[in-house]
Amino acid sequence: MTSTDIRVSGAAPQVGSPRRAWLGLAVLLLPVLLVSMDVSVLFLAMPTLSAALDPSAMQQLWILDVYGFVLAGLLITMGNLGDRFGRRRILLGGATIFGIGSVLGAFAPSAGVLIAARALMGAGGATLLPSSLALISALFAEPRARAAAIGVWTAFFAGGSAVGPIIGGLLLNHFWWGSAFLVNLPVLVVFLALGALLLPEHRAGRGPLDPISVVLSIGGILPLIYAVKHAAADGVAITDGVFAVIGAGLLWAFLRRQRHLDDPLLDLSLFRRTGFTVAIGSSTIGMLALSGLGYLGSVYLQSVTGRDPLAAAFLSIPAAAMVFVVSMGGARIGRRLGAPVSFAVALGTAAAGNLLMLGIGVDGGVGWYVAGSTIAGFGYGLCFTLVSDVAISAVPPQRAGAAAGISETSFELGNGLGLSLLGSLVTLVFRSKGHFESTLGETLAHGDAGLAHAARAAYVSGVHAAIVVAAGLLAAMAVVALLSARRRDDTAPAPR
Structure with missing residues (x-):
């Protein structure tokens, strides 16, 4: 990032000590984990939440993905605000907004209030991701250390979405659904206290916001x-x-x-570089499949197989662990195979794992779900750990900040698209198969055994359709990544 000066104010220390830099990174990981985790933490809570607030089918979708879409819509804007007014200032202010939204969501008396709370959390979260990634550059001046720090940041970002359902399941086993929001508060308090001490202020010379x-x-x-x-x-x-x-x-x-515009919010010229475009496309499609099938799988484990939230959460542990572990070490695979081939391997593996989940059924198939989601987790972990580095290295240094904002937006846009598009597809299939006028949860609540079995079968058919669509998108993106390898001038990192 060029035209950047680091200004230290208040209690923020001067950067230079490696120990202090890594402590600063540890502090930055707190909001990153929360923001990504809150995309998926409600997956397991939806059945109990629906029973308490009685949301309509559309309200259920909005509860799940209004957070991701507000987040995606504001990421680039909030990144620009951080450039102008100070990354640390925006980061701490956003954490406060995120906390207020969490409290409002935990005690929401209706579905409408909960949707508004999730939107407020999305607005707060949009300040946290770009600012935290930009501050890594301020904390780590040495390129190798900075690359390692970005790898850790990416692992926590990718892993947060995977562990969200697990944390939600553990909480729901002991507390009411609102606890999935209140768990954010102690983490935010620690972050606000330590962030003011360990994080430097960081500003870049930019023109006025449009x-x-x-x-x-x-x-x-x-x-x-x-x-x-x-x-x-x-x-x-x-x-x-x-x-x-x-x-x-x-x-x-x-x-x-x-x-x-001389200083646009979205620099469209970045997409002329094939390597950058492949990275953004891979992250969007990958998160679309992970978030959409993650939510649908959570509903399947509870409403179709009859497991409680904690049991469903435990079945998600292998996939979550795979995503996190591979995210930490995926950069080595990328260096060995090259970015285009690595993306193709990652997306192809994720597609194959998802197709294994076609083995799920009304009366069995949980083993297929665990095996398929775990194999897919390897592909997701490898894909996501490459995205930030490839997106930034594919552009000149003066555009690195804009590239980082776009890559983060693609993650959140993929999250929202997965929940809305794949969730909407399942709803369409569910209603067309059994001509149900209500949701799966509402149909099961009627207590009719025959109707309940038909509803479960219709839902599984919808999930099968979503699996095929997600796998098809992943496979198509893998082919695009392989074809991009022929354009070596675009896929190679830009001179730095």
């Missing part, structure tokens, strides 16, 4: 997502087309505006 770009980017994403959700929950209507057209028009205007 508010029109901010409005266009958020205003384009949300109408499109609303159209998808409404069509899946209640059938296609004229209003869905209207919202889709509005969203597409605003996004087109946003992209057009970025081409004419």
